[in-house]
Amino acid sequence: xxxNSATSDDDTPNGGDESGGGPDEVEAxxxxxxxxxxxxxxxxxxxxxxxxxFMTLVAIFAAFDYYVLNYAIAEAVLYNPxxxxxQVRRLLPPVGMENQFGEGVIEHPxxxxxxxxxxxxxxxxGTRIAMTVGFLATAIGLGGGTVIGAVSGYYGGWIDDVLQxxxxxxxxxxxxxxxxxxxxxxxxNLTFAMIGVGITAVPVFNRLIRSRVVSIREEDYIEAARxxxxxxxxxxxxxxxxxxxxxVLVQATLQVGVSILIVAGLxxxxxxxxxxxxxxxQMLSASRAYMLPAPTFSIFPGIxxxxxxxxxxxxxxxxxxxxxxxxxx
Amino acid sequence: MTEPLLSVRDLxxxxxxxxxxxxxxDGISFDVYEGEIxxxxxxxxxxxxxxxxxxxxxxxxxxxxxxxxxxxKGETIFGLEEDDAGELRPRDEMLSESEMRERIRGREIAxxxxxxxxxxxxxxxxxxxxxxxxxxxxxxxxxxAKEEAIxxxxxxxxxxxxxxxxxxxxxxxxxxxxxxLIAMALACEPDLIIADEPTTALDVxxxxxxxxxxxxxxxxYDTSFIWVTHDMxxxxxxxxxxxxxxxxxxxxxxxxxxLFYDTKHPYTSALLDSMPRPDRTVDELRPxxxxxxxxxxxxxxxxxHSRCPEAxxxxxxxxxxxxxxxxxxxxxxxxACVKHDAFDVGYDESRSIETQATGGFSAGLTETGGEAx
Numbered sequence: 150x151x152x153n154s155a156t157s158d159d160d161t162p163n164g165g166d167e168s169g170g171g172p173d174e175v176e177a178x179x180x181x182x183x184x185x186x187x188x189x190x191x192x193x194x195x196x197x198x199x200x201x202x203f204m205t206l207v208a209i210f211a212a213f214d215y216y217v218l219n220y221a222i223a224e225a226v227l228y229n230p231x232x233x234x235x236q237v238r239r240l241l242p243p244v245g246m247e248n249q250f251g252e253g254v255i256e257h258p259x260x261x262x263x264x265x266x267x268x269x270x271x272x273x274x275g276t277r278i279a280m281t282v283g284f285l286a287t288a289i290g291l292g293g294g295t296v297i298g299a300v301s302g303y304y305g306g307w308i309d310d311v312l313q314x315x316x317x318x319x320x321x322x323x324x325x326x327x328x329x330x331x332x333x334x335x336x337x338n339l340t341f342a343m344i345g346v347g348i349t350a351v352p353v354f355n356r357l358i359r360s361r362v363v364s365i366r367e368e369d370y371i372e373a374a375r376x377x378x379x380x381x382x383x384x385x386x387x388x389x390x391x392x393x394x395x396x397v398l399v400q401a402t403l404q405v406g407v408s409i410l411i412v413a414g415l416x417x418x419x420x421x422x423x424x425x426x427x428x429x430x431q432m433l434s435a436s437r438a439y440m441l442p443a444p445t446f447s448i449f450p451g452i453x454x455x456x457x458x459x460x461x462x463x464x465x466x467x468x469x470x471x472x473x474x475x476x477x478x
Numbered sequence: 479m480t481e482p483l484l485s486v487r488d489l490x491x492x493x494x495x496x497x498x499x500x501x502x503x504d505g506i507s508f509d510v511y512e513g514e515i516x517x518x519x520x521x522x523x524x525x526x527x528x529x530x531x532x533x534x535x536x537x538x539x540x541x542x543x544x545x546x547x548x549x550x551k552g553e554t555i556f557g558l559e560e561d562d563a564g565e566l567r568p569r570d571e572m573l574s575e576s577e578m579r580e581r582i583r584g585r586e587i588a589x590x591x592x593x594x595x596x597x598x599x600x601x602x603x604x605x606x607x608x609x610x611x612x613x614x615x616x617x618x619x620x621x622x623a624k625e626e627a628i629x630x631x632x633x634x635x636x637x638x639x640x641x642x643x644x645x646x647x648x649x650x651x652x653x654x655x656x657x658x659l660i661a662m663a664l665a666c667e668p669d670l671i672i673a674d675e676p677t678t679a680l681d682v683x684x685x686x687x688x689x690x691x692x693x694x695x696x697x698x699y700d701t702s703f704i705w706v707t708h709d710m711x712x713x714x715x716x717x718x719x720x721x722x723x724x725x726x727x728x729x730x731x732x733x734x735x736x737l738f739y740d741t742k743h744p745y746t747s748a749l750l751d752s753m754p755r756p757d758r759t760v761d762e763l764r765p766x767x768x769x770x771x772x773x774x775x776x777x778x779x780x781x782x783h784s785r786c787p788e789a790x791x792x793x794x795x796x797x798x799x800x801x802x803x804x805x806x807x808x809x810x811x812x813x814a815c816v817k818h819d820a821f822d823v824g825y826d827e828s829r830s831i832e833t834q835a836t837g838g839f840s841a842g843l844t845e846t847g848g849e850a851x
Contacts, residue, residue, distance in 0.1 A: 368596060376584065377584035379579075
């Protein structure tokens with residue numbers, strides 16, 4: 150497909166090889182392939198995707214090392230991010246700097262925390278928690294919000310009223326209070342933090358999808374589909390939802406960043422990952438007491454959160470431009 | 479005559495709005511026979527589109543079909559009966575919603591919508607959409623359906639259909655998209671196609687091509703058409719029989735030549751006078767004076783009397799129903815106007831009244847005073 154949208158009746162850009170199309174022919178301006186192609190053409194989206202891609206790779210590596218190898222790689226190259234070291238050197242600054250606890254050493258390039266654990270190692274392995282939580286919480290919100298929003302918008306009437314009032318009730322409660330209450334009721338661990346944050350994201354996607362469905366439902370091509378005998382379910386999922394793909398993807402990307410922030414906040418309050426599991430929020434929480442004597446302890450997890458969240462935000466903004474057919478770059 | 483393919487009897491569709499009940503379609507009856515193109519003509523707001531969506535039972539809330547009967551090939555699309563308590567309820571043989579969806583819509587009765595720019599889903603390729611419709615309605619596999627889709631595109635005159643199959647709607651021009659929609663309607667080989675002002679959004683040269691193509695395809699497939707339009711020249715071009723609608727009612731029904739050369743209803747005459755005609759030289763076009771009244775509270779008597787140049791007092795009092803005014807041996811030609819002798823309600827003795835059309839209201843639009851009766 151060519152990038153120009155000019156119409157010409159006999160000069161077709163991809164003429165001649167339709168027989169080679171087969172099952173992987175592009176039939177939609179939605180989906181992964183189309184998105185990737187658009188992202189490649191948009192500078193902002195590309196930068197964002199590099200950051201997010203890098204963080205995702207780090208997270209996958211960390212997860213692999215944790216679940217499969219039980220920190221074998223971490224111990225071989227750096228230090229175990231969870232276990233207290235044998236020789237405790239607390240709150241060292243990064244290499245080349247000096248503070249009241251001593252001088253930075255090359256073995257701990259970013260210094261150590263209050264129990265003498267390597268900060269570089271903990272920051273890297275903290276990526277796993279942040280990314281997992283970000284993606285899964287968003288997935289929960291996206292899934293729930295899509296179904297509720299689509300059904301609500303398509304059928305309207307009392308179904309719409311009931312579903313919207315319920316989700317609005319969720320929206321009305323401050324999300325931190327909601328998540329903390331949820332975790333207090335079900336359990337104070339990361340799984341419930343994730344589910345809780347996911348639930349708070351449901352109304353966001355619900356509204357987005359519903360508003361799209363309500364406007365697209367009135368389009369002539371939906372009427373045409375009904376007149377052709379297409380089932381309601383297929384109209385919703387094959388005709389309406391794909392038309393909402395772009396704004397939803399953008400919102401989902403931004404929501405990952407938001408979820409990471411919220412869970413970091415929860416960890417800071419002691420509601421997220423429990424020590425000694427390395428997580429950025431909990432590192433920040435631990436560093437509070439040493440802010441003045443050892444500021445670098447809190448700076449590095451902070452930078453990690455900052456970069457990740459900005460990465461998702463840039464990607465979201467870029468996607469918005471890349472997937473908008475009216476912006477032709 | 480043989481049994482009609484589609485028979486609509488006294489169809490009533492109303493919209494229950496906050497302002498009151500809109501009687502969008504108020505008791506219309508017409509037949510469509512096999513291989514016929516039947517016109518449904520009228521101004522905007524006459525109820526043409528509501529009538530067509532009623533035939534497919536696609537009227538959305540707050541609208542509802544409240545009465546009448548629609549029969550298609552011997553099956554009941556819509557029909558009510560009284561139960562023991564005297565309440566109206568759907569008849570047992572009326573097709574269920576899923577039967578409508580699986581057997582009638584798309585398969586037996588297809589519809590072509592007004593605006594080709596809006597009737598294709600912008601995120602899917604043209605070919606993909608055509609293929610989906612064929613898959614649903616003809617029980618073909620994906621590959622067969624694709625072949626069929628490409629054949630159909632070729633049939634409606636799309637050049638290089640194999641490569642255009644993979645293009646998106648925005649890469650097609652308006653005329654090309656309308657061809658795609660016609661391909662979509664024809665592809666499922668329905669017996670009846672409802673064309674809801676399909677050429678209104680196109681320019682005249684393209685319109686000509688499309689009409690020519692439809693006539694050809696219609697002969698080839700022997701499909702019946704209901705052609706909804708407000709354009710009398712299109713009617714003259716392709717229709718066999720015509721129903722003229724005004725404010726939810728059919729006010730004249732005739733074969734196309736009779737309608738043009740032996741017009742019986744003043745509204746039809748007014749419609750014809752308001753359009754430029756090559757066979758008559760006029761100094762200026764005469765638009766129909768005034769605007770169509772609201773269907774919430776239609777005028778008493780003949781609904782057209784407020785704009786009729788020939789209105790008399792009796793028109794305000796008597797509501798005429800359609801009557802056959804044809805002479806022996808001629809094809810049926812019905813009209814609902816009391817000026818004809820067949821009605822015999824004293825039109826000739828009645829006094830003329832001032833209406834928007836007779837200038838008594840200063841054409842109604844420029845002055846608002848004197849509007850009240």
